[in-house]
Amino acid sequence: MAKRGESPRAELTFLLTALESRYLTVPTATAKQLAAEASWLKRQGILRPEGHLPVVADECDRPVELEWSEGGFGYFSELSGWIDVPESDIQSLAIDVTRLLSILTQDLHLSGRHEPHALVPELLWDLGAARFGKRLKRNPVLFARRLSDASSAAVIMECLQRRPTTERRVILTSTSGALLTEIPGGSHFISVEDVLDDRGRAVDPALVAIRIDEAPTESKGDLIVRAGAKEVVFFGETFRFPKGVKQRAVILYLYKKYAEGVLQVPSEQIAEECSLGERTRVRDLFKKHPAWEKLLFEQDGICGFAFDKAPKSEKTRD
Structure with a gap:
C-alpha cells in the first residue's frame, strides 16, 4: 500500500520525466528531494551511482563549474569565497x-x-x-x-x-x-x-x-478504415465488423496492400498471411455479410476492394 502523500505511480512517473532530459542520469540532489521514489528505483537496480556532475548552481542560481581542491569539490564565489560542495550532492545516478x-x-x-x-x-x-x-x-x-x-x-x-x-x-x-x-x-x-x-x-x-x-482513422479518398477495421466506410456506405476477428484481419491486410498501390491480391496469399487456416477461404468469411461484393470481391482466385462496384448511397450495414 502506498504511504500517505505518495502515488502508486510516483516512482515511474519520476523516472519517465527524467528520461526526457538529455542525459540518462539523475542528480543525487534531485533524488534526495524525491527520496521515496528514488529508493524504490535503487532497490530495483534501475538507478545506480555513476560519476559526478561537473556543474552546479551557485547562491545566485547561476551555473558554475566545480573544481577539485584539497580532497574535495567546490567553487569560488565572489560573495562568499571558496564554497565546499559535499560529494553526495553532486553524485550522479545513472538510469539502467x-x-x-x-x-x-x-x-x-x-x-x-x-x-x-x-x-x-x-x-x-x-x-x-x-x-x-x-x-x-x-x-x-x-x-x-x-x-x-x-x-x-x-x-x-x-x-x-x-x-x-x-x-x-x-x-x-x-x-x-x-x-x-x-x-x-x-x-x-x-x-x-x-x-x-x-x-x-x-x-x-x-x-x-x-x-x-482507438488509433486515428486511416483514410485514402473514398476508403476509410476505422478502429482496426471494426468499421469501414466505402464511398459513403458503412460496413461494420465488431466480432469478425478474421474478417478484420483480411480487411487490414488488403488495406495495407492498397496503401502500397496493390489493388488485387491472390486469395491464397491472403489466407496464408492472415492465418485463416488451410480450409478457410476469403469468400467463406464474408459471403453472409452485406460487405461481400459491395466492399470486397473475389474473382478467379483474386481478391480486393470492389471499386468498380462502389455504392453511392450513404447507409450503414452490419
Whole structure:
C-alpha cells in the first residue's frame, strides 16, 4: 500500500520525466528531494551511482563549474569565497534502461525474449514482439524517448524508415501523450504513463490494446478504415465488423496492400498471411455479410476492394 502523500505511480512517473532530459542520469540532489521514489528505483537496480556532475548552481542560481581542491569539490564565489560542495550532492545516478524496460514489459510476454537492443544509442530500443487483445499476429514493440525533441525525433523516424515491417509497430515512449500529436503515422506511439497497470509499475497489455483500437482513422479518398477495421466506410456506405476477428484481419491486410498501390491480391496469399487456416477461404468469411461484393470481391482466385462496384448511397450495414 502506498504511504500517505505518495502515488502508486510516483516512482515511474519520476523516472519517465527524467528520461526526457538529455542525459540518462539523475542528480543525487534531485533524488534526495524525491527520496521515496528514488529508493524504490535503487532497490530495483534501475538507478545506480555513476560519476559526478561537473556543474552546479551557485547562491545566485547561476551555473558554475566545480573544481577539485584539497580532497574535495567546490567553487569560488565572489560573495562568499571558496564554497565546499559535499560529494553526495553532486553524485550522479545513472538510469539502467535495460533493467527499466525489463520491469516495464514484464506482462507483455514478448516473443524471442532478449535484452533490449539499441537501434539508436540512448534513444530507441527494439524489445521484441507481443500480441495485444485478440489480434492474430504479434506487433513489434519498441521503446523511444525524447520524441518531443525535434532533433531526437528526426533521428528515430529516420531509423524506423530504414527498417520497414509488415506489422504495425507499437512504440512505447517516456514522452507525454500530449506531445505526440505531431508524430507521423505508420506506428502506434503510446506514452507509457497512459498504459501503466494499477500498481503503476508495468505496462498493461489490455490498455495497450485499447489504445491501438482507438488509433486515428486511416483514410485514402473514398476508403476509410476505422478502429482496426471494426468499421469501414466505402464511398459513403458503412460496413461494420465488431466480432469478425478474421474478417478484420483480411480487411487490414488488403488495406495495407492498397496503401502500397496493390489493388488485387491472390486469395491464397491472403489466407496464408492472415492465418485463416488451410480450409478457410476469403469468400467463406464474408459471403453472409452485406460487405461481400459491395466492399470486397473475389474473382478467379483474386481478391480486393470492389471499386468498380462502389455504392453511392450513404447507409450503414452490419
